[in-house]
Every structure is written in structure tokens, then in C-alpha cells.
Amino acid sequence: MRDNETHMSSPEKRTAGPGRPRNFDEAAALQSAMHVFWQKGFEATSLDDLTKAMGLSRSSFYATFGCKQTLFLRALEHYSENGIRGLKEVAETAADDPVDAMMQALSDPKGGPRGCLLVNCITELAPHDDKVAEIGRRHLEDIEDLFAAAIDPANPDGVRDRASAYSSLAIGTLALRKAGLPAERIARTLKQARTVLTS
Amino acid sequence: MRDNETHMSSPEKRTAGPGRPRNFDEAAALQSAMHVFWQKGFEATSLDDLTKAMGLSRSSFYATFGCKQTLFLRALEHYSENGIRGLKEVAETAADDPVDAMMQALSDPKGGPRGCLLVNCITELAPHDDKVAEIGRRHLEDIEDLFAAAIDPANPDGVRDRASAYSSLAIGTLALRKAGLPAERIARTLKQARTVLTS
DNA sequence: TTGTTTCTGGACCGTTCAGTCCAATAATGT
DNA sequence: ACATTATTGGACTGAACGGTCCAGAAACAA
Numbered sequence: 001m002r003d004n005e006t007h008m009s010s011p012e013k014r015t016a017g018p019g020r021p022r023n024f025d026e027a028a029a030l031q032s033a034m035h036v037f038w039q040k041g042f043e044a045t046s047l048d049d050l051t052k053a054m055g056l057s058r059s060s061f062y063a064t065f066g067c068k069q070t071l072f073l074r075a076l077e078h079y080s081e082n083g084i085r086g087l088k089e090v091a092e093t094a095a096d097d098p099v100d101a102m103m104q105a106l107s108d109p110k111g112g113p114r115g116c117l118l119v120n121c122i123t124e125l126a127p128h129d130d131k132v133a134e135i136g137r138r139h140l141e142d143i144e145d146l147f148a149a150a151i152d153p154a155n156p157d158g159v160r161d162r163a164s165a166y167s168s169l170a171i172g173t174l175a176l177r178k179a180g181l182p183a184e185r186i187a188r189t190l191k192q193a194r195t196v197l198t199s
Numbered sequence: 200m201r202d203n204e205t206h207m208s209s210p211e212k213r214t215a216g217p218g219r220p221r222n223f224d225e226a227a228a229l230q231s232a233m234h235v236f237w238q239k240g241f242e243a244t245s246l247d248d249l250t251k252a253m254g255l256s257r258s259s260f261y262a263t264f265g266c267k268q269t270l271f272l273r274a275l276e277h278y279s280e281n282g283i284r285g286l287k288e289v290a291e292t293a294a295d296d297p298v299d300a301m302m303q304a305l306s307d308p309k310g311g312p313r314g315c316l317l318v319n320c321i322t323e324l325a326p327h328d329d330k331v332a333e334i335g336r337r338h339l340e341d342i343e344d345l346f347a348a349a350i351d352p353a354n355p356d357g358v359r360d361r362a363s364a365y366s367s368l369a370i371g372t373l374a375l376r377k378a379g380l381p382a383e384r385i386a387r388t389l390k391q392a393r394t395v396l397t398s
Numbered sequence: 399t400t401g402t403t404t405c406t407g408g409a410c411c412g413t414t415c416a417g418t419c420c421a422a423t424a425a426t427g428t
Numbered sequence: 429a430c431a432t433t434a435t436t437g438g439a440c441t442g443a444a445c446g447g448t449c450c451a452g453a454a455a456c457a458a
Contacts, residue, residue, distance in 0.1 A: 022405065041323060043242040047446060057406050113326050119374050123322040124240060126377045127312050136378040158391050165368065165392035172371030175318050178325045179335040192357050193364035246416060256436050267416065
């Protein structure tokens, strides 16, 4: 993505009528694409990577998703929605210490060493791509909101700043993971920092 | 960088002798290259970008630096050395509260919204490139060492974990910056978190 | 079956990429 | 001045990129 204004050919709306129906699941394809972007980043992901992972021909790809950039943004939205919903569930499930549970979930995401797709994309693209920055900002704010809601209401001092600190801390550990530092040490760090930040 | 094993043609050692001397400063060229990588990342930086910024012809470029990948690694090393030295100076200068000074410096680096070159590269490349991961790991550990040394010796409990928490926190805020969150809010968050983490 | 509509694979296009190569040039020692 | 050596710019290469296009196959309604 070297340029903000891409060709952006939009997928023509096809009238539903008689004729061959598509034999792939658009949502599943989107999910697959998301995983590729997650693993390789935007620039390093080629159309061959995408079509192969999605099980689509190039034609179907462009007819359905328009262009790489459009698909990418949809994948980011998809990731964000799923991630925030999952994080909310984590907080609700671990009602005894939702903040700690959220920190663990953020720091050790299901994506494994791939980290958080949106944090990756913020780092790679946000400074040069407004749309990515926008989605990223909203994602981060959603996370902060969840932290703010999970913070013990008996300790309401500087809730917003503490929520921000929690998410920054968790996000920061992703870089440590990616650099190859042992997960065990990171978890311990997080645990310790959390007990201190609570007070 | 789609592949770990690149062509890696090494720059032939030129015997010093009579003949035209090079009329550019290798260190300055390296510095310029570093800034380009810092701004655009590895993948998005083309050789034209590099040669233009460095003021070199393609021939001189390859004769001097071998290949893009090699230059890149040298730029990372250069950045790390400079950064760690600068951070150490920050800590020594602000002797009253070196931890706070370091956090500020890390969170609001001279690179501005570009964040930290090494954190960017860890995010973009470390999972697929061992050498980058190695340099990044060392950089992060150096930062942690500086924090550990700066922590009040009257409070020696869990020094290592606290140092790790400080750097994670500072590094995490870089993502917030890149996503476009206002610097003022981030600084406030950091300040508040720091006062709590000290206790 | 026939007609219609949509999907599919692969060929194709123009651009850009990292890297190579060479004739011309410029700075040195003698 | 001359021979020597390294630098320089720019042309070039082969591969990979994102995106387009089309002929044919496949699935529906009738």
C-alpha cells in the first residue's frame, strides 16, 4: 500500500435471479483472508496468497470483494468486532478479576506470536493510511472502554487513565512476544504490574 | 522480505590504493537509509527511495552495502546503538527521576509519529526473520537493563519485572500514538501509571 | 431440452521491484 | 601527462506484483 488513493473498483452488485449460485461462503472467505493478513501483514500478502487461502479464483475474488484494499479493511473490521466481542466475554466470564483476565487475553491472544492484527496494522500502516488509523483508533478505544467498565468501581480514581495504562501495558507486551521473549516471563511481569496498578 | 534466504551478495572489499576516493560519507548514508526505513518500513522502502535519500548511485549502493537486507540490518544496529546511548544519557541527565524521564523519552521519541524503528520492525518482520528478532530482542533487553538500573534501589522488590512493565508500558503507548490518539492524553496516562507503579 | 445467468481458471497487461552490468568519468601516485 | 583504480549514472534483466478479461463450464427456471 504505497498510496492512499487506490483504484478501488467496487464489486458490481449482482442481481439475485436464476443462474449458478456461488459455491463458497463469503464470510468464511473473509475469515481466511483475515488470517493471511494477520500472519503476513498487508504489503507482504499477495493476491495469490489470498486466493489460495480463500479457495477462490481471481475472478470471484474481484467480483466479490472489489480489490485487495477493500477486502483488507473488511478483514480489519471483522477482526475488531470479533476481538471486542471475545474480550467482553472474557471479562464477563472471569467476574472475580475481569481486568486481569482481559490483560491475559490481550497479552496472549489466540493468534499466538502473530500478536494482534490491528496493532500490527497500526504499526505498519496507520501513519500513512487514514482508514486503517481510524479503525485502529476505534479498536483501541473499545478496549479501553472495556477496561474502564471492568475497573473496580470502589476505586474510581483516574479510571480512564488506568484503563489506558492497562491496555498500553498489554499491547506493549505483544512486541516482547514477537521479539521472542519467553511467554512465561511476560505473564509474570503482567501479573506483577497488575497487582501494583490496582492499588 | 518474503524469504529469509536472500541473495546476499557481499560488497567486495576494495583494496585501498591509488584511484578515485569515494566522495560520500558511509556513516551519513547509513543514517539516511535508517530514516527511510524508519518512515516507511522495510517492505515499502524501494531501492530508489534509498539511493535517492542516501545520494548514492545504484552501483555505489551495492558496492558499499551489498544488498538491501544487509543495509537494513546495519541500519537497525545503528539505530539501536544510538537509541540506547541516548536513553542512557536521558536517565543520567534527569537524575531526580530517571525512570520517568526514560518513559517520556520512549513514549515520545524524536522520531515523532514514526514511533520506534525497532518496535516497528519487530512487529513487521520479527516473526519471519530471525536476525531482526535477535536485534530487537537485544534492544528490548537493553532498555529493560536501563530501567532496572534506574529503579530506586530502596525499592528492590521485583526490579526485573517492574523494569519489564515500564518498557512494555512505554512501548504500548507508541501504538496509541500511531493510531492518532492525542499525545497529551498519552502523557497523562503515563504519568499516572508511573506514580502508581512506583509505590 | 433450451435459454439465461453466474461462476471459474488461466492467460494476459502494465508497473514496479531488487539486483546486475558496463562504458564513461574522475581522482589519485608517479 | 600518464597510467591506474574506483566511482558513477543509467540501461537492463527476470520475476513478482495488483488488476483485467474472456471463453467455457455449471447451475438454475422454464
